[in-house]
Amino acid sequence: MNKHLHQTIFNKSRGLLMVVAENVASAGKTISGSRAPTSPKGWATLRPACFAILIAFGSVASLTKGAHAQIASDPGAPASQRPTIVEAGNGVPIVNIQTPSIAGVSRNIYSQFDVQQQGAILNNARNNVGTQLGGQIQGNPWLSGGSARVILNEVNSSNPSLLHGYVEVAGDRAQVIIANPAGVSCDGCGFVNASRSTLTSGTPIINGGSLEGYRVRGGIVRITGGGLDNASADYTDIIARAVEVNAGIWAQGLNVITGSNDVSLDVSQVTKADASGAAPLFGIDVAQLGGMYAGKITLIGTEAGIGVRNAGSIGASTGEAVVTTDGRLENRGTLYAKGDFKATVHGNIDNTGTLASQNNMTLTANGGNLTNSGGLIGANGNLTLASTGLDNQDGKVHVQGNIDIQVGNGRVDNTAGEIVAGGPLAMQANSIDNRDGRIQADDTVAIASHGQIDNTRGKLVAKSGTLILQDSNQAAKALSVTNTGGTVFAARKLTIDSKHLSGDGALLSQDDIEISLVEDYTHSGTLSASGTASVKSAGVISNAALMEAGGDLRLKAATIDNQSAGELKADRLMLVATGANTFTNRGLIDGRDTVIESDTVNNLGTGRIYGDHVAIGAATLNNAAENGVGAVIAARNRLDIGAQTITNTAQATVVSGGSLVLGGALDGTSKHAYGQADTVLNRGRMIGANVLIQTSTSIVNSGPQALIGATATTGSLELYADDIQNRDDETTTDTAPGASIYGMGKVILAGSKNADGSLNAATTVLNQSALLYSGGDMAISAATLTNTRRVLTTTSTFASAEQSSGSVYWTSTTPNVPGGRYVEPPMAAR
Incomplete structure (x- = not known):
């Protein structure tokens, strides 16, 4: 339709004036098939010259306001900022936007901007052009100097704008902005041929014809019903004090910014401003039926204490998802990113749904806790988590890459939860509760705490790397590790460096185990290393179960007590009780080389000390029967005892399949006995292939x-x-x-x-x-x-x-009489 060949008629069925082709003089079929009435009496056909005059004086706008009350220009606005609203042949409103500034900004001010399901067209075409919503339309007479780059639609109203249909840019692609301080409601809305679309409750910030950004002090943007479809635009911006999403949003690059702010046009800069009036409960609130589906998603909330809540689905299908808020993040739905997922909040992160990323994930709760109770946190890349505490009760944290959890002086509660990494896992907290839980990495696990690590019935696992449990304050150790019924496993070295360790669980390594303690240690579970195992304590080591090593097993403590149910097994055993203390054995000790050193060594009753080579160094050795059971010290090849006082009571046995040597001390290298003991008292059995006993006294x-x-x-x-x-x-x-x-x-x-x-x-x-x-x-x-x-x-x-x-x-020469002498020649000496 040529812009100079048209007329205006009254559509009775619609109750408004319509611009139609000049050759439409009577009733005819519309797109929907209904009959359009002829022009009513009192309205003459407008010839091109008359219509041009009406346009020049802004009369078309006033005519169309009555004709289509859904979109109306503001009569109080300057004429250069009042768009003209007409209709396409099918009744779709056409907004002939105003002439753009030298910066390419077309500023259009309305008293009402509502879009029905049929949609609306923003005419950015200088010449006739085809449209998806209205078919072929005339060019916009206001654009003789060129089309707009930015189409700004400002609404001066006490009512929010209601968008129920698509807004199409006719002609050249442009950024479309709908700004209504009273708010915007979108129910089945969308944009066609828009390079960027913005829904905001802010007022535009304009400087010299350039649109610099938006000043937001209130208002809500709501997405309901049919949702928002802007998948064809490069960017979609929703800027308001609060955003409520009860339906889907489809976009490529989606930015949602809430709070009282000044926001730059490209949303790259957000400056907080003082807020007034009642604060919303959440800055961004996505209901269960709501969702955000975009290539890249950025959510920003700047109002203190006002956070983000998602009960629906938010997914960035090609890029990253970024959530930044000065309040809390509450997720009961799904937050997903194909790229990185980053959430930075000043408050708590509460997740009972799913937080997921195909790449890396960063969760930062400044001054708040992260709760994943019953929820899922997953990433194919790495996870970095920082907060004042982590509650993962019945939750799952599954990451293909590295996990780094830092909660400072806070607490990690992984009761019945799972924290699993495909790479290394690092965790730092004041206390860690892993009761019935699992903390696992395919690589290294490093956990630092200054309070307590409770692994009761839990699992701490490094499947192919080392595992370290250590006090984060080495200068003043206070860490207590409880492993009752739990399992601590490392494919490589297992290290525990703490003040206290207890429990009847399993400590396992396919390599080495090194345990350093300040207080007493009672072992009632299983300690097993394929390589070397070392347990050191400044107090007492009491063993009532199994400790074994494929290489060396080294125990060093003030006092060592291997109880009747205790078993110490290794290729080489080095058991040292330091100072003027005691080593007591009522259990089984067996190694290829067995070395025991203590001030006093008591091998009592059910005690069994075995080895290919057994070496015992002490001031006092007591190998004694107890409750009618005799203790045994037995060497398959050689037995060395270096002690000052050696007592072997009735029913007790000291035996060697090779040499049996009793002296005053052990050599530091070979652990052979040398020198003289003080006294040896034997009331049991001392037997060797060869026997050498040397004392200074008796x-x-x-x-x-x-x-x-x-x-x-x-x-x-x-x-x-x-x-x-x-x-x-x-x-x-x-x-x-x-x-x-x-x-x-x-x-x-x-x-x-x-x-x-x-x-x-x-x-x-x-x-x-x-x-x-x-x-x-x-x-x-x-x-x-x-x-x-x-x-x-x-x-x-x-x-x-x-x-x-x-x-x-x-006294006698009769062989069977005690005290006699009986010689069976030949004898070299008598």
Whole structure:
């Protein structure tokens, strides 16, 4: 339709004036098929010249205001800012926008701007043009100097603008702005041929014909019903004090900015301003039926305490999603980004829905907690989380990349929750509650806390890396780790550095375990390392379960107590009780090399100390029976005991399949015994293939079960002491010997042995009611040797005791009579 070949008629069915082609003089079919009435009486056909005059004086606007009351220019606005509103042939309103400024801004002021379902056209065409909503329309007479780059539609009204249909830009593409301080409501609205669209409750900031931005001090933009479709525009901006979304928004780049602000035209700058009036509950509120679907989404809320709530679906399908608010973020629906997802709030983040990103995710709750109770946080990239606390009860945090959780002095509650990373996981908090929960990484897990880590029935897992639990304040350790019924697993090294550790759970590593504690440690679960395991405590280590290592197992504490149910197993055991303290064993200790060092070593009752090589260094060793059960120290190859006082009670056993050596101390490198003990008292069994016992004072083999024996026929049994006693003080009859010193090979009894092999005499060698036997040679060097029997009387005194100072005296030569001498030649020495 040529802009100079038209007429204005009255459409009775619509109750308004319409501009139609000049050749339409009577009723005809509309697009919908209804009959359009002829022009009513009193309205003449307007010829082109008359119409041009009406336009020049703004008369068309006044005519069309009555004709189409949904869009009306503001009569109080300057003529250069009053658009003219006409209709297309199908009844769709056409807004002939005003002449743009030199900056390309067409400023149009309305008293009402409402769009019905049929839509509306903003005419940005200089010439006739085809449109999607109105078909072929005339060019806009106001655009003789060129089309607009920005079409600004300002509404001066106390009522919000109601948008129920599409707004189409006819002609050249342009940015479309609908600004109504009273608010905007969109129900099935959208934009066609708009490069950018903006719905705002702000007033435009104009400087010299340029639109610089928007001044927002109030108002709400609501998206309801049929939602907002602006998928064809590059950008969609919604700018208001508050935005309520109860339907879908479809866009490419979506920016939603709320609060009392001054916002730049491209929304890159947001300056907070003082707010007045009642504050909304949420700056951005997306209901359950609401949604935002865009390539990239940015949500900004600047009003303090006024946050963002989403119960619907917000998804950035190609780019990032950014949420920034001075209030809290509450999500009961889905927030998703194909790219990065970033949320920065000044308050709490409460998620019971889904927060997801195909790339990286950053969640920052400044001064607030992050709650993911029953919710899901997921990312294919990395997750960085910072807040004053994390509540993940029954929640899931699943990330393909790294996880970094920092809550400062706050608390991480992962009760029955899951925090799982495909890469490394780092967590720092004052306390961590992982009861019935799972904290896991395919790579390294590093957890730092200055309060408590509770892993009761929980799982702390580093599937292919190291796992570290440590106090965040190494200078003043206060961390307490509880692992009751829980599992702590590392594919590589497991490190626990804390004040306290307790629980009956499992501590597992396919590599090494290193535990450093300040307080007592009672182990009642499982500690197992494929490599080396080390447990250190400034207090007591008490073991009532299994500790094992494929390499070394090292325990170091003030006191070590391996209880009857305790098992210490490793290739090499290094068990050290420091200072003037005690090592006590009633359980099982077994290694290829077993080394025990303590001021006092007590191996009692059910205690079993095994090893290919067993070495015990102590001031005092007590290997004693308890409750009728004798303790055992047994070496498969060699047994070294370096101690000053060595006691082996009745029913107890000290045995070696190879050498048995008792001296005063252990060599620092080989852990072989050397030097002289002070005293050795044996009332049980001391047996080795070869036996060497050296003391500075005495060796006493006493009692009916007492045996010191050497089993190697080519070996030796050597006892060196100032006083050597082999006696039975308990047997009620002397018909057979009780105590025995029995060597299958050579037997030597003397005070000491020189480096050249010569012997120094003992002061006393006493063989009383006992057996002194050698299967090979026997050498005795003593100032006094007494071999006599004991007759037990009612007064328990000796009778017929015969001894010779400086000589050897035998009381009998009958082999089966105690105190006698029986020699089976050949013997080299007697």
